[in-house]
Amino acid sequence: MVPVHYLKDKDHKKSIPQLMQEDRIAGVSIAFFDNGKIAWQKTYGYSNLADSTKVTPNTVFNGASLSKSVTAMAALNLVDQGVLTLNEDINKYLEGWKVPDNKFTVHEKVTLKRLIGHTAGFERYVQSSFFPNEELPTIDQMLTGEKPSVDPAVSVVSVPGQKQVYSNPGYSVIEKLIEDVTDKEFNAAITELIFEPCDMTHSSFEQPVPNHLSQQMATGYSNALEPYPYKLFPFKAAGGIWTTPTDLAKFLLTVLEDHHSGTNAILSKSITDSIFTKTPTRLGFAKIYNDESQDILFEHWGSNSGFTCYMVTSLNNKQGVVIMTNSDNGMSLMSYIARAVAVAYDWDFLQPTVFDRIAMDGVEMNKFTGKFKGGNEVLEFEVAEGTLHFLSATDTTSKLVPVAGNKFIQSNDNTLYEFLKNKEGVVKYVRMTKADGYNSDYLKQ
Template identity: 35%
Template sequence: MRHTLRRFALVALASCTGVALLTGADTRKPATEWLARPSEAARMARVEAGLAPVLIQGEAPINMTLERWMELYKIPGLSIAVFNKHALVWAKGYGVMQAGGEAPVTPETLFQAASISKPVTALAAMHHAEARKWSLDANINDSLVSWKLPENDFTKTEKVTLRRLLSHSAGTTVHGFPGYNVAGPMPTVEQVLDGVTPANTAPVRVDIVPGTKTRYSGGGTTIVQLMLMNQLKKPFPQIMRETVLAPLGLKHSTYEQPLPPDLASRAASGTLASGVSVEGQWHVYPEMGAAGLWTTPSDLSRIAIEVSKARAGKSTRVVSRAMAKQMLTKQSESFGLGFQLEGDADRFGHGGSNEGFQCNLTAFADSGSGVAIMTNSDNGYLLLDRLAASVAAEYGWKSYVPRPELPFVRVDLYARMKGTDAALAWYRSMKGNGAAGKLFPGDLNNLGYRLLREGQKTDAVKVFQANVELYPEDANVHDSLGEGYMEAGQKAEAISSYKKSLQLDSKNTNAVKMLEKLGAKP
């Protein structure tokens, strides 16, 4: 069971022969980088060379290029934009738009922003809340027309409000959305919220008292999407274009789902962790407010710059200074309005994860600085922090505190660099050296499932077996070992593992389902 730019560099023209001129041959190559000034080239090079090395016990640090890291993690394409002192300073694309393809990623290549869609949606909601004097603290049902959020015992006293929805404290369900195959049916927003066919997620409901807990909810942002559509009586992509994208001059961004053909040719294709392209190139997201933005790192940077300028009282193109301050003030444990807030009040941003895409936006309001990174791979998250830390070090962002490398990332890296046996030996040594409190069963589960997806069934089973050995009382690791055995064709062993999982957790419906599939009694 799984746990889980308005201005670009001119392209150089190759010398043309008379024949080429007569035949109209185009020798131009796509520009893969843009610099605000020539001096930024040296800083960009230092960022690329400054990625933290691989540290393997008993060996010298291993420094690798960005391209080598991408190859190691099977990331076909990556795009980055850096901004400093309220201005873009450089942007660059690496790799290709589709796994196995040749078309290079450029600063204008579109990627799915995934959950970074949420704070941009929040910007639009806050703009209209100011303009139309909507209360941030009124019952959201007062503003919904085509659908109502069912009231229940949890909402008797405390209500679901716009403020709570945008700060993930409304008590609403449904963490995220898997999206839909481009060739399949796509539900309406109302069908998504009620969880009815052809929706592929559960109904969005309230199951804890609003305002009592921070719990991430893409379902909550989808309610905001519907509220905007109901109140403004326009399609959501039009609302976002008129409210945020056009006023900020974001020419490479859209919330249109599915992506129009004229933009599809400029879009990167999603890539699974195994390195294989997503079927149909990408998934479609009717939950546009939560996951539907197509954009570039440069456009994301412009959004962050605008928010920083608004908070400083230097711009009111979308929201006022007072509203920007609210958006960047904690409204719940870790969120302002739309944006996630980390460490000092200065740092804001958001991450994103759609099928085949991973990305992150990190910004600092006081200095108007930050970085946006987008990848077309499920493995992108493995590289985002390492690259952002190199940018922060080069530009001296003192507010940037690198996240510690988590054990599941380290054990996965060991396996990629030295093999499964070496990774397991390292993990066992960590557990035996007093680091048990920092280790979790999910560390090895992630590695096991990655190997399983890549067809390395023998190694996957070895990892799942080690996890059972290390965490014998965890029902989920036995469940995962059962799946590994089943994939490897070891039916008897799979049945035994699923039964052990069910013995440890009688509510494990997955184990019951798999035992029935294997023709065994629970």
Template identity: 30%
Template sequence: MKVFNVFFALMITLITADAQTLKQYPTEVKKRMNKVENNLGGWVKIQDSTGWNIRARMAYYHINGLSIAIINNYKIEWVKGYGWADTALKIPVTSATLFQPASVGKSIHAVGTMKLVQDGKLDLNRDINDYLKRWKFPYDSISQGKKITTLQLLSHTAGLSVHGFDGYKWGQPLPNIIQILDGRPPANSPAVRSLFEPGTKFEYSGGGYTISGLMDEDITGQPYADYMAKTVFNPLAMTNTFYYSQLTAKQKTNLATAYRSDGKDIGCKYHIYPEDACGASLWTTPTDLAKFIIELQLSLENKSNKILSAATIRQMFSPQVGKDNAAGFFIEQKGNDKYFHHDGLNEGFVADYYASVKDGNGVVIMANTDLAAYIDITEEITNSVATVYGWKGFYTPVLKKEINVPDSITNKYCGKYKFRDDSEQSVTIFKKNGKLWFHDSSSPSPWLMHFSSNTDFFFYEVVFNIHSFTTNAKGTIDGFMIKAPDGSFKVKKI
């Protein structure tokens, strides 16, 4: 009886939270919210089918908690949390739950750094060693005599190593920023060094952003977290955004717990990151990130310039070397419109946002889950938002007609397949509840197979590939072909 009462109380809590969320919005907004929640879609859309439900997709991906903020016409239209911030303690996600946005924080760092540029304290095109005081970048022959600039750090064109950072479990000693850059204990990452000549191509580097954070401290004479709070968080009323060192004991009780892609925890409540500038140590909410995005959108229209001018933001949004990597942002053309965005992945957390350069539209998504969902559900939710809110040309799925293939045919497809004779990677195709399932040994869970003909099949999980069963001279199934954008190959049945 006690267990039932606890469960009943928890359900009442969740239902009440949902009711309160809905109560505060006008009818038209609630209708759009409902459509977003029930219209999720991937790269392919099956004719005459409806979109996925957000809670069903969370269950499919083993996502415990998720939070969304929608921007419409330069305003936050609605915010909502789903699922659990902590499954063991049964704490539901609310609009105030803090998540780690991971590399999304690079956009915020770039704005703080560009404020120094705008104020004349930093030249984007000068050698970074002109500004570094406590540590100097150790140039070597790899850089071909070329000097690294701040613009290259921010656009990932500096030719530097260290893609990202793993963080530290509770109780582990934490390195300082110099130890991180030199890869010295207790740092668990290698030294940040040159991989190739700067300014020649794109190479994502969280290490480069860590250098940029040290520069900001050396230029301002302030701790990085203090400078960012004063320059970005406070002017935009981002009252639920903190670097880990800024969190109070009370605020830590509102942090979401980190989980793997299978829904299990990472071995501690969350990892601690001493790398502030690359976004790893940041905690925030979709609401606060939406405030940040709206400020950039309004600044471009010269309607609010609390931090940066329109000219400075346009400079930030200019791609460098690559076609979409700008200073702190990635710029994408969708239809006739441009969008700025960034995503992020920490141990047990994912985040993503898309925002239009014009017209003030956007979406922010954060979840306490790991890599698998990073590839899928954030894109599916964004596609739904784009559809419901009429972002023309943003979501253009491949349209397919699914057919029912007789058991007399599908039964022949069941069995084991191998990519190469000398490879351990294999595929098992099996039938469950009358449906065929495809389980790659390298994947944590099987995929449902959808047929567009008696031999051709596709997956929601694999983008743009075409799969076709093949037969030998005797008419026996001997494998299947994978026709991918970058080539085709056969997987043999064994």
């Protein structure tokens, strides 16, 4: 596995089992596709620790927010059919419950394009899950906030189109919209629009999971490897899918084939052109791009209690990888795996930064010493024998290697420390970036 940055000529690679052990991850399943076909699948660890059931390619995981990409493509399919439009007020299509008018909707309305791209003006909160013996709210009850729903009624809280706020309730509105215009239950509609054309035979939005998949379900685990009880996710479109990496890989490669070959299995070329245009506008995926590359990566992350997952695809290379874990702690591992794929297949993006050691005297390093605080965590640095050291909370010290005028790397774990100055040129913050790319800022005390 490849970190986001490392010191040149230092051993930086780790194996998947090694990282799984370090991060206490029960199981991982991976599928890679290349030019319209599943190229390889890999599985590691256990879907259930109690009975030592191993993960297989058919093990079903909760896909959490990867549900949103599937939902978005289904809605865009309906746009292609002329059943929906992207830019009209969705109240034109909704039956029964409609988006409540308020001061935010006077001049701008909620549209499908805004819902898909998280700019419709809805809130960010995560909706509630339920135990199997509890009554499950209908989609209308979720939107109105009526029992058995325990969440607030869904309403617009900012002017539609004004800003992007990632919204789970917004995707519940899309769920309602798809049911109303197709006159079908959500899973039945998605089966017809997406699952069947993509040959996704191990996927379902049904709550509870249908019998033919329930025997292959992974158990979700906490960071401490404690099992979570099985729960139902009534927010189907936002996070309710149960699926496999292979099924999601089939979904992604179908979207790619529609784009490159005009196969129209689920989407037209004109719709995919809109999805993959080099703009910040999201139509079901986040995008990674720049002016220097002809390629674009499209991606989505997901997490529910006990499950984390990630999918990323290179548009021009016609390649992609889907990674699913039954762990709260899978994000770092997945970023390592995705970066290793990018390196192995020479993608333009997700490539690691390789640092060269530079010379720096101890006097110059003195400006970076002291304590820096972020939340309840304190980082401390000192110079000893002409080298900057990081002092851990356990009083152990680690030598830091200078790689730029204000950057140092801890070569044993590839943590990068970047010291940031204020307008007066005085060091005010240190930004700590872990080997998986996640960073935090700490204020000098």
